[in-house]
Amino acid sequence: MPGSTPASLTAEAPASGTPATATSPAVAGEPRKRRSVSPWLDAWRRFKRHKLAMASLFVLLFLIVAVAVGPWIWTVPINEIDFTAKLQGPSWKHPLGTDDLGQDILARMLYGGRISIAVGLAAMVVAIVVGVLVGAISGMASGRVDAVLMWLADLFLSLPQLPLLILIIYLFRDSLKNVFGLEAGTFLIVVVVIGGLRWMPAARLVRAQFLSLREKEFVEAARALGASKSRTVVRHIMPNALGPVIIAATIDVAAAIIAESTLSFLGLGFTSDTPTWGGLLRDAKDYMDFAPHWVLFPGSAIFLAVLAISFMGDGLRDAFDPRRVL
């Protein structure tokens, strides 16, 4: 395994690093570009030491593979109504039981997991793209632009997230549904609104990184060699600011999955025709006394996903902090 003698393993390193970090595209792309991969390899070595984070990585990979491949293996339709088998506990025919219409919960959970995880990743991308842009502009521009952008970030931070999320979805849901269709419209608004209300932490992180990095000697050296401002930012400052961004991105995925589940749970996200994990919980909560399995399985799925992502964020924090001795 890499780690003992990193220098001799540079050629092999990207191959061994890629599958494990496939969930965060920024990491996957990076080792390939440069030949000397030592910072990323070092981070991966540190990450491996964090046992809970490694376990979480496997749990998460399992969940992703399950929802990605599962619907092809478990081919029971998500909306096959069978009143003779309603509210049944787990059995061979329905491994996770059935709901009040006799629909198979495993099939609905596999389908719902796709949506929940997709929403989480997409909302994270929105939040990080906006956050990195705002933070980078703010950190490079300084002066009045910086003041206005940070004032905006502070304003957004002082807004109550969930009520605002609910308000926006309430006001815009119907018209987006008419334009993009029920499922795509809901997906779009949920992703954009969740992502759009979570860019502030990333923006502040990136700004802080930029403020300190742009004064460093290597950036000055790049400037002295005649590198343009955009080249300095993209090639020299940004790669060094990426660590905290990746950690923030990981946490954002968990937060977005919780936000989407909360919305669906409150009946404001996807409808019952499109089962998400939160939506399954909403449908199940009125049948808790007859069918506890219906609550427990989707709930545990959310719990596992969120917890695994959070632990991974914790592991990444250790991995990207070179000052920390492990």
Add this chain to the structure above:
Amino acid sequence: MSREYLIRKILLLIPAIFGISIVLFTILALAPGDPFEELATNPAVPPEVRQQLRAAFGLDDPVYLRYVRWLVAMLKGDWGFSFVSRVDVDKLILQRLPVTLIVIGAAQVVSIIIALPVGVLAATKPYSLFDSVANTLAFVGSSLPTFFTGLVLILVFSIWLDWLPMVYRADLESTGFRFIWDHIKQSIMPVMVLGLFQGGVLVRYVRSSVLDVIRLDYVTTARSKGIGERRVLINHVVRTALIPVVTLVMLQLPIVFGGAIVTEQIFRVPGIGSLLISAMLANDTPVVMSVTFVFACLVVICNFIADMLYAWLDPRIAYR
């Protein structure tokens, strides 16, 4: 804390609430749909009447005029009229607000009671077994969504053990001591759901804050003077370590408000969170707008209190 500092902070509240009102109004103005949409589809109302109504309510005026009118009405306490329950919105909210504040306040107290001893103990023995168990549990508690913990608590304590009532009832029949007992019983689960979540977050804050302080020189001085470990901890370490925690408790509140919405919905607690959801499902726009505004104002006020407490507790802060 000087008086000017206080006055300046109070004056700074005004632009904050102003900014929130602009954000909310912008969202409302950008939203498609129109409050008189129902009239348009109602054949009994001729189009001319609808036009007159629109003109009378000033819906055809430019945006800034509508904003000023809306803001003035909000400031005067004229928050509109609930379409569904036929009551003034401000009365409806005032009726519901105390319940929410009590639940959130009780949850804060619970979280502090849990987090303070656990966090301090974990910090006095860092990397011990107790520390790692407390840390892991805190991590799990703070990353669990409130709706799931709520449902699990109902499942365990109401359905399997049958100890606590499943839903919160505002119209209890019992009286006297029994009334109080019933109220406590039905409040335990909503308060615990929020309190445990908040407690998980706080344990980590308290721990890292105490760890920062415990290595400072003045603590060593106190020890070398022969003061007992217990007194050093309580009188010297915790007092200083709690200053940043107080701020964090307050700044964490927006998330707790979000959790309160969910919790009220699960346990059917009649607070403003469940009012928001039911108004939304019933398309009751005036109520939805006002409740969101109230939530935003509460957050701003909590931030203000956090600033004040911080300045009051920490004499090192310069009040410029």
